[in-house]
Amino acid sequence: MEMRMRASEDIEIGEDITPAIPALCFCLNDSFVSSHCSSCFSPLPSHHSSSSNPFHLLYCSPPSSCSLSSSTSSAAADSHLLLLLHSRPSLYPHGDSSDLRLALRLLHHSPPPPLSLSRDRIAGLLTNRHKLMTREASDDDEFVARIRSGARAMAAARRMRDGLDDVSCCDHAASEYDAVLEEEATALCLVITNAVEVQDKSGRTLGLALFCPSFCWINHSCSPNACYRTLLCTDPQTAPSSSVQGKKPLRISPYSCGCGDEDNQIAGVVCSNESHCYCGPRIIVRSIKRITKGEEVTVAYTDLLQPKAVRQSELWSRYRFICCCRRCSASPLTYVDRALEELSVASLDSLSSNISFDTDKATEKLTEYIEDAIADYLSSDDPVSCCKRLEHVLAQGLSDEQLECKEGNSQATYRLHLLHHLSLNAYTTLQSAYKTRTSDLLPLCPERDEHLVEAFNMSRSSVAYALMLAGATHHLFHFETSLIASVANFWISAGESLLTFARSSVWNEFVGWGLPVLNLSSITAHKCPKCLLVDKFRTIQLDSQVQYADFEDTRRKFLVCVTGFTHEVWSFLVNSCCYLRSFKDPIDFSWSANSKFSSFLEIDARSSSTDMHGCEVEEDSDSGKIRIYMFQLGMHCLLYGGYLASICFGGHSSLTCHVQNIVDGE
Numbered sequence: 001m002e003m004r005m006r007a008s009e010d011i012e013i014g015e016d017i018t019p020a021i022p023a024l025c026f027c028l029n030d031s032f033v034s035s036h037c038s039s040c041f042s043p044l045p046s047h048h049s050s051s052s053n054p055f056h057l058l059y060c061s062p063p064s065s066c067s068l069s070s071s072t073s074s075a076a077a078d079s080h081l082l083l084l085l086h087s088r089p090s091l092y093p094h095g096d097s098s099d100l101r102l103a104l105r106l107l108h109h110s111p112p113p114p115l116s117l118s119r120d121r122i123a124g125l126l127t128n129r130h131k132l133m134t135r136e137a138s139d140d141d142e143f144v145a146r147i148r149s150g151a152r153a154m155a156a157a158r159r160m161r162d163g164l165d166d167v168s169c170c171d172h173a174a175s176e177y178d179a180v181l182e183e184e185a186t187a188l189c190l191v192i193t194n195a196v197e198v199q200d201k202s203g204r205t206l207g208l209a210l211f212c213p214s215f216c217w218i219n220h221s222c223s224p225n226a227c228y229r230t231l232l233c234t235d236p237q238t239a240p241s242s243s244v245q246g247k248k249p250l251r252i253s254p255y256s257c258g259c260g261d262e263d264n265q266i267a268g269v270v271c272s273n274e275s276h277c278y279c280g281p282r283i284i285v286r287s288i289k290r291i292t293k294g295e296e297v298t299v300a301y302t303d304l305l306q307p308k309a310v311r312q313s314e315l316w317s318r319y320r321f322i323c324c325c326r327r328c329s330a331s332p333l334t335y336v337d338r339a340l341e342e343l344s345v346a347s348l349d350s351l352s353s354n355i356s357f358d359t360d361k362a363t364e365k366l367t368e369y370i371e372d373a374i375a376d377y378l379s380s381d382d383p384v385s386c387c388k389r390l391e392h393v394l395a396q397g398l399s400d401e402q403l404e405c406k407e408g409n410s411q412a413t414y415r416l417h418l419l420h421h422l423s424l425n426a427y428t429t430l431q432s433a434y435k436t437r438t439s440d441l442l443p444l445c446p447e448r449d450e451h452l453v454e455a456f457n458m459s460r461s462s463v464a465y466a467l468m469l470a471g472a473t474h475h476l477f478h479f480e481t482s483l484i485a486s487v488a489n490f491w492i493s494a495g496e497s498l499l500t501f502a503r504s505s506v507w508n509e510f511v512g513w514g515l516p517v518l519n520l521s522s523i524t525a526h527k528c529p530k531c532l533l534v535d536k537f538r539t540i541q542l543d544s545q546v547q548y549a550d551f552e553d554t555r556r557k558f559l560v561c562v563t564g565f566t567h568e569v570w571s572f573l574v575n576s577c578c579y580l581r582s583f584k585d586p587i588d589f590s591w592s593a594n595s596k597f598s599s600f601l602e603i604d605a606r607s608s609s610t611d612m613h614g615c616e617v618e619e620d621s622d623s624g625k626i627r628i629y630m631f632q633l634g635m636h637c638l639l640y641g642g643y644l645a646s647i648c649f650g651g652h653s654s655l656t657c658h659v660q661n662i663v664d665g666e
Helices: 065-076 078-087 100-111 141-161 174-180 182-194 261-268 308-319 335-341 359-378 382-396 423-446 450-479 481-503 505-513 533-541 548-573 590-594 623-649 654-666
Strands: 003-007 021-028 197-201 204-209 226-231 252-256 282-285 343-347 412-416
Touching: 021 100, 065 100, 078 100, 100 141, 100 182, 100 548, 141 505, 182 197, 182 204, 197 226, 197 343, 204 226, 226 623, 261 382, 308 382, 308 412, 343 359, 359 412, 359 423, 382 412, 382 423, 423 481, 450 481, 450 505, 450 548, 450 623, 481 623, 481 654, 533 548, 533 623, 533 654, 548 623, 623 654
Parallel strands: none
Antiparallel strands: 003 252, 021 204, 021 282, 197 204, 226 282, 343 412
8 A cells, every 4th residue: 555645735835835744753973963853953062072971962952852862762762762873783783773772762762653553554554565575575685685684683672671681682593583673663664655764954963763644754756846954943934833844835635546445544544643743853745846735745865966767766775666657667768867877888980879889888887987087086095087977978988998887899989978977077076176276275375486376277267167066067957957955066066156156366366467456245236137036036935926937037037147147157167178178058958959969079188187387377367357357157057046946945944045145244
């Protein structure tokens, strides 16, 4: 039996579908247990964090309501589990134990029904145990082993809590497993299936939470019409008396694909078991498309900027289902999914695109190469090597000798589509790596030193990649509007990068070289008369309803403005980056939809890395204008990203408020 949620009324784009739904149970990740309140997830003062017992869960001081959760966590055996895993790390060698502790809290909050009854659901939530633990699922030995070892650890912690010295249930053979640890395994499967990451305002994941059926019965789609955000109880929107959420109705209702009495009974109690706990995180669902009455409401369980094969693999490994949504069922593949996975092959003796090659193997090898290059930056702190390797594979691709995936005798080179998901990952990393290189160089820069020029060039390369990433994903957004949340973040990032670079004090170091002195604080024309983005952004912040026609008009006018500004600054931004110089426009990708990949990118072999020789700071009188254009472009990107973020998460979300703070500070 599959439960679904559908709209009870017509819903426009950018509207809350639910009020702030409280969690059934929740817990911090292991790394935050000693620094954050285990109830409200707020950071604790240093004197709280210096507890002599690192396995003791900490709470805000009485008389805070958070302290009332202490007895619950003790009864649920959280601390016992932490102590047990510290003394016996081999018991659960799978990293963070937050999913185990959340399952323990679930068992304390909502014990499963007796063994004689169906255990498909606990508190209305699907356990998914029959899929996660069946013989078919056992093909993934590591996944099943994680569930089994986790269940053993949970059982042992509960025995410790009850004062029983015998924890031999940890060592039961696999043949005895099901009979002994049924309850723990069922709860853990439910957590794996339904738990949601809880993040703070910076996007850092603090812990996990389980929410009521009114959220968990919302199914997945790779082309969803809704998204969600989690809130901490310290957020004003989560307070029971909040004027922001106090009048928000639940605008969805449950229905079942079955037709039996049991189905109707479960659907009828969706609201009867709702939690009334106000100390934990909450979740709000919001529309990102127009939804008609009776239409199923869906959200995404995975990254939508991944190709179909990757999405399907992740959904199967985590939830054991194959997505059959409109996007996944399309034949042939949608334009977005083709672009996200497309490769090009060219022989040295022929530019024909009909060369036979193993696409899966080529993709695998290219993925390994790019991930290894990114690891140079993330783990080895080597941004220089990372930039060289990533720009090499983007510009030149990899040869047969490197990939070993050719079917034939002619030597060939394999390249990524510029909108390939690996290319997008590379742009993201290059933006960050060049920014890091800038930070590393600036302390070495005496006045008019060569390091100053290099740092300046590194900085504008970082900005260029941010703009390239925003433009590329916005092009995909035109064909798949469910990408709106990702696109909002990329435009905000591009806007911040442009504004930071335009305001940088490094420009002042080049005054003697011909660059004019500018006071950007005197530029007050943030309110563009063409697109009126400032007005649009401030209006939607007030939770005003967005009509679809207005949304389309705003998007169209923004593209007109941003394209004009980009034409003025792009050649300046990419001056020191040979790879990006091959692109005349990072915003308009319309030509790519009707072109063969073999003609996408023809770059000289010397473009595999940033060529710093001869790339000096321009000494023309237009540099001042370029800086102003960059500032105006940055404001447009920032405001448009904030506008999209308001549609996704609301005018009071942390991301929208972040944009507002930047705009107000200008």
